[in-house]
Amino acid sequence: MTILRSINTLLITTTLLFSTTAIARQSAPDPAPQGLLYGVGVGINQEIYQGYKRRVIPLALIGYRGEKLSVYGPFASYQLMRAGDLSFSAKLAPRFAGFDDSDSDIFIGMAKRKTSLDAGLGLQYQLADWTVEAETLIDVLGNSNGYESKIKLSNALRFGPVQLSPSLGASYLSDKLVDYYYGVRPEEATLNRAAYQAGSTINYHTGLALSTPILFGGMTRLGIEHHWYGSSIADSPLTDRDTGFSVILSWSRFF
Template identity: 65%
Template structure:
C-alpha cells in the first residue's frame, strides 16, 4: 500500500508548512523538528484508509524554506506580493502489486514537481497561485492551483478556512488514472483521461500554546473531476484527509 503512505507524507508536510506560513511574521528563522500524523481516504479501488505517524525536519530562513522534501525560495517581494520558486514531490504513483485493480499494469512512478508560486496578502486574506511541472518527465504533466484562505485570530489560536481549485492537464491525469490499450482486461477497460478540474475545501487550526511549539490540525475535502472519477481505476469522486502536527524550532 505504498501510495497511502506517500499521500499521508504529502498531507503532513503541507500541514507543517501551513503552520509556519500562517504565523510567518512571528516565526523565527532556523531549523525545526517535530512529528505529525495524517489520515487519507483513497479513491483508487482496493485501497482503505491509512494512518501514518511521521517525523518532521525542516528549516526556515529569510528566503529559503525547507519542510521535509518541500522546498521554496523567495525570488522577489513587493509589499504584500511575493514570487517564489518551489519544489515538491508528487506522491501519486503505484505498483501492480499495490492493489488487484493494478494487476498487469505498468508502474506509475512518483515524481518531482517544480515551478513558480505567487502570494498576495491583504490583512488576514491570502491569495495563492502556482503552476508546477513534472521535472523528472514521468508524466510530463502540469498542474495549476489557485487558493484563497482567511485567518481568524482568537488570541493565540488561528483558524483558517481555505478553498482551492486546481487544473491538472491531460498528460498528468492520463498517466496516473488512464489505462493503456495493452493494459486493458475484461474487468478493466482501456481509458484515456482528459484534463481535470479539482476542488478542495479545508479548515485548519494552529496554536503555539502546547508544549512550546506550533500545533496544527485540520481536515480537507477534495472533489475530483469527472475524467478522474470515471477512470476504471477509481471508485470514488471525493476524498477526505486529516492531519495533526507539532513542530518546534531548535
C-alpha cells in the same frame, strides 16, 4: 471554456471577499520566527481508487525558516521577489500519488505509477488576514511529464493562541498528469478494466487548518481538506468515487 469560467468565478469571489473585509482588517500578523526546526507528522489521504481505501504518509520533519528560504520536511520554497503584499517564489514539492499492483486487485497487471517531485513558481498576495496563492508545478522526474496549476483563497482567524484558517481552491491538472495516474494503457486492459485515456480536468477543495504553539513547546498543525475530483478522474475504470478527504497532522519545534 469550462477552465476559464471556473478560474474567473474563483477570482471574482476573491475580489468580493477582499473588498468587503479590507476596511475591517487593519492589523498584520506578527512576523514568523526564523531558524532551524525539527518535528514529526503524518498525512492520510482517502483514496478514490477501487479497493485502495487510504494512503498513510509518515513524515520526519527537518527544516529551516528564513527571510526568503523555507524548508518544511520535503517541501521547500524560496522567495525570488517581493513587492508590498505580493511575493513571487520558486517551489519544490513531492507528489504523493501512484500505486503498484499490490495496493489493490484493480491494479494487477498494470505498470507501477510512481510518486514524483514537482517544481515550479508561485505567487502569493496577502491583504491583512486574507491570502491568495497561485502556483504551477511541473513533474521534474519525468514520470508523468505533466503539470498542475492551483489557486487558493484562505483567511486566518485568531482565537487567543489558536489560529483557524478556512480555505477554498481549485486546481487544473494537465492531460499527461491525469492519464499517468488514472489512465489504463491498451496493454493493461482486461475484461474488468477497459483501456482508458484520461484528459485534463479541474479539481476543487475546501479546507480548514488549525495551528497552535501551546502543546509540548512546539507548533502543532492540523489540516483537513475535502476534495471534489473532475470527471476525467471520476470516469476512470480505476476509481469508484469522485470525492475524498485528506488529513495532515504535524508537530515541529525550533532548535
